[in-house]
Amino acid sequence: MVPSSTDEMSFDEKLRRGERVEMVVDIYETADAVRDHDPNKEDMNTKKNAQTQQIGDTEWSRRYRLAAVCLGLLCVLLLAANTVLWVKFTADINQLQTSNHNLTSEINQLWTTYSNVTVMKEQLLGERNGLQKELSIHGWNYFNFSIYYITIEKKFWSNSRNDCKQRGADLVVIKSREEQEFISKTFSQTEAWIGLTDKDNEGSWKWVDGTALTTGFWWQGEPNDYGRNEDCAITGYRIAADNVSTWADYFCDFPVVGICEKMLN
Ligand SMILES: [Ca+2]
Ligand SMILES: [Ca+2]
DSSP states (O other), X not given: OOOOHHHHHHHHHHHHHHHHXXXXXXXXXXXXXXXXXXXXXXXXXXXXXXXXXXXHHHHHHXXXXXXXXXXXXXXXXXXXXXXXXXXXXXXXXXXXXXXXHHHHHHHHHHHHHHHHHHHHHHHHHHHHHHHHHHHHHTTEEEEXXXXXXXXXXXXXXXHHHHHHHHTTOEEOOOOSHHHHHHHHHHHTTXXXXXXXXXXXXXXOOEETTSOBOOSOOBOTTOOOOGGGOOOEEEEEEEEOTXXXXXXXXXXXXXOBEEEEEEXXX
């Protein structure tokens, strides 16, 4: 198909228009180049860039200062925490040293007291041994806050009791197995009056201090009130299997030595 003249003209016109468009573009580009090389505009752009950079620098500077301030505050807090911990540690150490000093003082005081008590104990033991020796010389024997004496002359029960009273004592009152063992060991198998009788009420044994008999060490078959006239008790009648002397009731008007007891408390 052959193009028409209108189409040919249009084609040429298009070419010319294209050229004009290119020229216009060149003109505008030239104008832009000229405008872009405007010293005033460049200066403004430079200032604008400088301002932008300055704004950026100011922002970074502010952030750096903020970080520095935070770091400084953190350092201050750490320093304060260390100071508080050091003060508390020092106070605890001082308190511990004070407590240790007080404890040491108390221990020393206790040792001093213990030493004094030990010295006093030794002195008392020495005095007790000296007193026992002195008592033994005069025929007395010590046991559990009492001293004991055995009379020499054999007498009736009531007369032996009077002998004891003249020595500031009375016939012995035996209230425990330990005391009976002491009597047995000290005075052996000697038959001797003790402070026990039923002469006021037959069968109702009472001690000279008025108390009733609770623990007896009678030999087997005793008391038997032989002849219905045995109302006074002796010790050292027989030796039992446990090597402790036993009791029996005797006729009160029978000559026997007596064991005296004087309580010290
Ligand atoms: Ca009797
Ligand atoms: Ca008898």
